Amino acid sequence: MMNYEPGQAPTAPTTHPTPDPSAPPPPPPDPAIEARDLTVVRGDRTVLRALDFTVRPGSITGLLGPSGCGKTTLMRAVVGTQAKVTGTLDVLGHPAGDPALRPRIGYVTQAPSVFTDLTVRQNLDYFATVLHPGRTHRDARRDAVTRAIDDVDLTSRADALASALSGGQRSRVSLAVALLGTPDLLVLDEPTVGLDPVLRRDLWNLFHRLAADRGTALLISSHVMDEAERCHRLLLMRDGRILAEDTPDALRHRTGTATVEEAFLRLVDAHRADEHRPADRPTGDRPTDEPPADETAPLTEEASR
Numbered sequence: 001m002m003n004y005e006p007g008q009a010p011t012a013p014t015t016h017p018t019p020d021p022s023a024p025p026p027p028p029p030d031p032a033i034e035a036r037d038l039t040v041v042r043g044d045r046t047v048l049r050a051l052d053f054t055v056r057p058g059s060i061t062g063l064l065g066p067s068g069c070g071k072t073t074l075m076r077a078v079v080g081t082q083a084k085v086t087g088t089l090d091v092l093g094h095p096a097g098d099p100a101l102r103p104r105i106g107y108v109t110q111a112p113s114v115f116t117d118l119t120v121r122q123n124l125d126y127f128a129t130v131l132h133p134g135r136t137h138r139d140a141r142r143d144a145v146t147r148a149i150d151d152v153d154l155t156s157r158a159d160a161l162a163s164a165l166s167g168g169q170r171s172r173v174s175l176a177v178a179l180l181g182t183p184d185l186l187v188l189d190e191p192t193v194g195l196d197p198v199l200r201r202d203l204w205n206l207f208h209r210l211a212a213d214r215g216t217a218l219l220i221s222s223h224v225m226d227e228a229e230r231c232h233r234l235l236l237m238r239d240g241r242i243l244a245e246d247t248p249d250a251l252r253h254r255t256g257t258a259t260v261e262e263a264f265l266r267l268v269d270a271h272r273a274d275e276h277r278p279a280d281r282p283t284g285d286r287p288t289d290e291p292p293a294d295e296t297a298p299l300t301e302e303a304s305r
C-alpha cells in the first residue's frame with residue numbers, strides 16, 4: 001500500500017526569479033496545530049490526557065479511535081469551543097479559540113447544520129453574506145457559493161430545499177459552508193458517514209486537492225479504517241490518549257502488520273499489556289469510578305452506528 005505525500009505549496013508565479021539551488025532550503029512552515037500536554041476535563045472526567053501532536057499545513061491528518069475515545073472533544077478544543085482545556089494548543093500561530101482564527105478555520109460537526117427551509121444555494125448565500133457582507137462583495141460571494149457547491153458535487157441539487165436532501169447530501173451542504181471562506185484549517189468530524197463508496201472517494205479526492213492546491217491542513221476523524229490509508233498522517237487514539245502518531249506506512253511497518261486496522265489492534269494489545277503489568281501500573285492513573293472508553297468496539301463503519 002502507498003502513503004500519500006503531503007501537498008506541495010502552490011506553484012510560484014513564473015515572474016518570480018528562479019530559486020538559487022545553493023541556497024539553504026526554506027524553513028518548514030509553521031504547524032497548523034501544535035498541542036503539548038493538552039488535557040481536557042468534561043464534567044468530572046479527564047477525557048483527553050496530556051496529548052502531544054503536530055498537524056502540518058498542506059497535509060491530511062486522520063484522527064482514529066473507538067467511540068468515546070475523545071475525537072470530537074479534541075476537535076472542539078482545536079476550534080475553540082471546548083471548555084476546561086489546559087496545556088498548550090496553538091492553531092495557525094494563535095492560541096486555540098483566538099478570535100483571529102474564526103475566518104481561517106472550517107469546522108463540520110457530525111450533525112449537519114443547515115436551514116432545512118432554505119435551498120442549498122440559499123443556505124450557502126446566507127453564510128457567504130455573514131462571512132463577506134456588503135454589496136461590494138456580491139460577485140465574490142456568488143463565485144464562492146458556486147465553487148463550494150461544485151466542490152461537494154451538489155450542483156444538480158443547488159435549488160432543492162435542504163429538507164428534501166438525504167442525510168449525506170445535507171452533510172455535504174455543511175461541508176460546502178465550511179469551504180466558503182477558503183479556510184487554512186479544515187476540521188471534519190466523520191465527514192463521510194452515510195455516503196456511498198463513490199461519494200466517499202470523490203470527497204477524499206477533494207480533501208487531497210484542498211491539501212495539495214490550497215495548502216489547507218485537514219484534521220479528519222473517522223471510524224472507517226480504509227479511510228486511514230488515505231491520510232498523510234494518523235493520530236491513533238484510545239481512552240483519551242494518543243497511542244501513535246505516524247504515517248500509515250510507518251505504523252504498519254512498526255507493528256509488522258498489513259493494514260492500519262491491524263496496526264491499531266496490535267498497539268491496543270501492547271498498551272493493555274503494559275497497563276496490566278502490575279509492577280508498572282501507575283497508581284491513580286484512572287479513577288476507579290471511571291470506565292475506559294469503549295475500547296473493545298470494532299473499528300468498522302457498521303460498528304460505529
Ligand SMILES: Nc1ncnc2c1ncn2[C@@H]1O[C@H](COP(=O)(O)OP(=O)(O)OP(=O)(O)O)[C@@H](O)[C@H]1O
Pocket residue numbers: 042043044045047065066067068069070071072073074293
Ligand atoms: N457534555 C459532556 N459532558 C461530560 N462528558 C462528556 C460530554 N460529552 C462527551 N463526554 C465524554 O467525553 C468522552 C469523549 O467523548 P467524544 O465525543 O469526544 O468521543 P468520540 O471519540 O468523538 O466518540 P464518537 O466516535 O462516538 O463520536 C466520552 O467518554 C464521553 O462520554
